[in-house]
Amino acid sequence: ANNTVKTAASSHTQGHDPRRGVGTAAMNRAILDHLHFTMARLPALASRNDWYMALSHAVRDRMLDDWLASLHHFRNKELKVVSYLSAEFLLGPHLGNNLINTGMWDAARDAVESLGLRLEDLLRQEEEPGLGNGGLGRLAACYLDSLATLRIPSIGYGIRYEFGIFDQLIRDGWQVETADKWLKFGNPWEICRSEIAYEVKMGGHTEYHHDADGRLAIVWLPVKVIKGVAYDTPIAGYRSRITGLLRLWKSEAVESFNFQAFNAGEYYHAVDEKVVSESITKVLYPNDEPGVGKLLRLAQQYFFVSCSLQDMIRVHLLRSPRLEEFDQTFAVQMNDTHPSLAVAELMRLLVDEHGLGWDAAWKVTRSTLAYTNHTLLPEALEKWPLQLFANLLPRHLEIVYEINRRFLDEVSRAYPGDQARLARMSLIEETGGKFVRMANLASVGSHAINGVAHLHTELLKETVLADFYQMTPEKFCNVTNGVTPRRWVLLSNPGLAWLISESIGEEWVTAPEKLRELECFASDPSFLSAWRGVKDANKRALAAAILERTGVAVDPESLFDIQVKRIHEYKRQHLNLLHILTLYHRIKRDPGAQIPPRTFIFGGKAAPGYFMAKLIIKLINSVAEVVNADPEVAGRLKVVFFPDFNVTNGQLIYPAADLSEQISTSGKEASGTGNMKFSLNGALTIGTLDGANVEIREEVGEENFFLFGLNATEVQALKKSGYHPGRFYEEDWELREAIDAVRSGLFSHGDAGLFQPLVDHLLYDDEYLALADYRSYLECQERVSTAFRQRELWSVKSVLNVARMGKFSSDRSIREYCEKIWKVPIRPPFPH
Ligand code: TH1
Structure with missing residues (x-):
């Protein structure tokens, strides 16, 4: 059986048929053929979607030999x-990923350019x-x-x-949901x-x-x-x-x-x-x-x-x-x-x-x-x-x-x-x-x-x-869990991928333990400056997208502090907000306060029926509105809610992060995988001992990870002994100041009732212990600020994070x- 499979497969996979060639000329021909025969369009009248469809069909054609041979294995x-x-x-999106995995990227890009188009425009066309x-x-x-x-x-x-x-x-x-009509223009x-x-x-x-x-x-x-x-x-x-x-x-x-x-x-x-x-x-x-x-x-x-x-x-x-x-x-x-x-x-x-x-x-x-x-x-x-x-x-x-x-x-x-x-x-x-x-x-x-x-x-x-x-x-x-380095580095962060491959070769893509070889570059000043150059370019690209989608101008030099994931109380986006509010008050109270400029970026969907999650989105946007308009914090604090967080937007966001927020109540996040995507792209993590954070910290080294908060055992113990969030509120005046600001209507045009359900929830229930972890989180964020001021050292930590993340390739999980x-x-x- 083995042999017949092989013969059948190899006779298919030689690619003798010139129509299936993968060179630029063959690709060019194939795209035009599909525009004609599949899309029934003249080039002069073709829409961007027509070209996207034609290119995708040309790429799919070239995947068929391997696919049919692979399907044959099921009979073995x-x-x-x-x-x-x-x-x-x-x-x-499939197109970019398929071009990378099959090795057809360059030919496709050149073929598309020879037709007077740009590959990135066609990639953006995919739903x-x-x-x-x-x-x-x-x-x-x-x-x-x-x-x-x-x-x-x-x-x-x-x-x-x-x-x-x-x-x-x-x-x-507020979040408004609209139907995802992804099949509207056809699925090639x-x-x-x-x-x-x-x-x-x-x-x-x-x-x-x-x-x-x-x-x-x-x-x-x-x-x-x-x-x-x-x-x-x-x-x-x-x-x-x-x-x-x-x-x-x-x-x-x-x-x-x-x-x-x-x-x-x-x-x-x-x-x-x-x-x-x-x-x-x-x-x-x-x-x-x-x-x-x-x-x-x-x-x-x-x-x-x-x-x-x-x-x-x-x-x-x-x-x-x-x-x-x-x-x-x-x-x-x-x-x-x-x-x-x-x-x-x-x-x-x-x-x-x-x-x-x-x-x-x-x-x-x-x-x-x-x-x-x-x-x-x-x-x-x-x-x-x-x-x-x-x-x-x-x-x-x-x-x-x-x-x-x-x-x-x-x-x-x-x-x-x-x-x-x-x-x-x-x-x-x-x-x-x-x-x-x-x-x-x-x-x-x-x-x-x-x-x-x-x-x-x-x-x-x-x-x-x-x-x-x-x-x-x-x-x-x-x-x-693990994540694929193909989509989450090679495709989404080509600058970083190129720099890594220049330094240690390309094997890391399928053998990410090889990333360890980057460790010795962490003391090379020219490498570090190239490393920073990649991150800065990614931040500028994200800043441009933020401006386009939200109208907010953010400073690419500032610390990009990012929390993107589904909105859920256990993930504690509201704890992140309490930190923002405290910084806001500190700067207003003391304009000379030594706080490096930060841009706080949130993204994530709330389940349509999850009232509290939707209210958290509204609060993020309300805080953004006030903070971003306040001249006293201009150039120092910005808050952004990036709408419609999905895979496509994630590919833009993860590579641009300096700081990754992984702040769930310990014991609640089974693993998390965003934590891996961030760190693999050179962000440092601020996080609790929860899910895979524990193992990420073990790998990258505790000196390269910002840890705070109760651990799972302490969470259980506190709950068992009777948790009273009100006490934390009473005993910590900065926490009180932050919560009182929300309560006062400062962020809701004077409507003190709007966020009351959230405030009440925090003060009288706080199932996920945000108030208990507040002080520890704040202190940890100060360590982050201090570290970010030493940019060279920050870059070293960033390199070491990537070098030591090999374990979190999904290839290892699958093995x-x-x-x-x-x-x-x-x-x-x-x-x-
Ligand atoms: C998530 C977990 O919350 C997360 O921690 C983990 O990394 C990820 O799974 C992958 O393992 C979950 N998503 C869902 C979705 C539904 C039901 C349960 C879970 S757990 C619909």
Whole structure:
């Protein structure tokens, strides 16, 4: 099998066909061909989008040889395929990334220029596929990049949302959401595979029949059947000649179903059905973290899980008729609990549809599936109201009950008489309303459970999954998150990438431990000044974008202090604000105060229903309005809210940061990945001992990291002893001054009521201990200011940060998944 794959592949990959050449002339020809044949446009009349589409099609054509050869590996019995199940993939724009990874950048740029256009204008034309909320979705996208780069056969399975994460506008300081119509001008990167489609049942009831041989057959009679159609997107590995597959499912009406129109009433009914069917994949739920128990979301989850598993079974049956060996064809990773219905669905497919016995099916299910947990926040742990679950998935509820019955038997054998433990571990919550607990389902149905940073995994074992850890400690492991250096350095920070490669060569892109060699340049004055030159240029580029998008002029010489991430109380954007307010008051009180000029930049979306997060955005903008207009702090403080933070804007923002704000309450941020993007681009971090901050600090050295605040143990202890935020307010006059300013209406045109909910929340509840950490944060920020005044020393620290960040490449994370969880061999790097 191995040999045939190779022959088939190599005959495809020679690129004899001149139409597929990758030189400038061939690219030029291909772009014009696509403008003509695909876009049906004359060059003289072509819009920027026409040219973008033509170029993208030309690039995609050139990815097909490697892609088709890579897809062929799925048939190779020797190779286990990694299947990454995720409700979100926050990809970001494809064109630039594909040009970098395939090595076609220069040819494309020259070809485009020979047509009188500029590549950067065409790159800007792409609407990014925002099919995710934040870190979890972006992590999935980084992992696809690494899987392809490491030449691991892989499929990402997810949902083709017609509308991704909403676009954020700022009106009068408030967030306004508008629909993300990313498909409006067409998507040149996807290929619709109409023939790869599966039916997904929903609702109804089950019946038990005895067949002719007297065997029990279980029939699920649904009220609705929906079709899922595959849309495939190629994922280029970095110079690896492997192109991975992202397969996203779109829901459609089943043609035959209810579509015989005998009269007008029937016809309209049938059209209604079509609308309902298509609504499943209409829109991404815009909540990062907290779960909302909505039927449509459960339907989305089941829909994509069912399509994906049916697809995997089809592929497996091409290799072998024995479904008992399914775990040798696929290693399936569940990205949080969103795909955890896979446990019940794989059991249903194996037992009900393919006739396996329960025990055989259970064995293969468990050894195939693995579960990654991404949050400890109790409100984010998914649980579905039992009735809602029963209505949509009657057969799955039976399966869940059967899994639970057998599992609880095991628990009671292991812990005789421990009723409380049984109640906690049950897949069904029964105290005050009944729910299906998805984290428990995922844990029981998996052979491996992992957290996403060392601290997070430890807390997971001590808190939310403590019972599961005690019973099966061998299932638990940690895989610290990582980010791809291709998109997050090479593409987004070409100046830095070039300087690094000039100094130490290019291997760091796939072997980031090589970045260590930069350490010896940290004492080279000319290198340091070049390093600063890159950062300054990036800051000027960001300053220009800020002026264009917000009308605020910021000083590129000032310290760029940046917090970009989803807006959430646990991430404590309001703690950052308290620091700004204190500096504002200090300068006003003492105009001679030695405070280096700072530009505070915020960005991030709030879930549309999250009132407090939206109020925080309004407060940031209100503080910005007052501070930016005050002549007494002019040239010293500026505050900016950069609207619509997304992957595209992140690529502009991370490279321009001096200081990265990672200030969540310790124990709340599972990992964070923005922290890695900043530091990899030479920002220093101010942060708590939370998530991956702990490991970043360990790597870069404590002298190169600004640490403050309570640690997770102290947070727990303070909460336990009874936390009274009001005391901190009373005992710290600067804190009082900051809060009182908000309360007085100073930032709300005299309306003292506007921010009262936020102020009250801080004074009387402050769940995330902002007031407790305020003083420590302030002192730490003073250390930052002092350090920033010694620019040479700051640059040294910046170089050392980058030099020591190699661990946080997503390639390292993927290697760990291969070793610890998927049992997939790591192939040697591709010889470039
Ligand atoms: C995030 C975590 O908050 C973050 O700390 C982590 O770095 C990232 O995942 C990747 O591991 C999460 N995002 C979501 C989104 C939803 C539900 C739970 C989480 S946890 C919708």
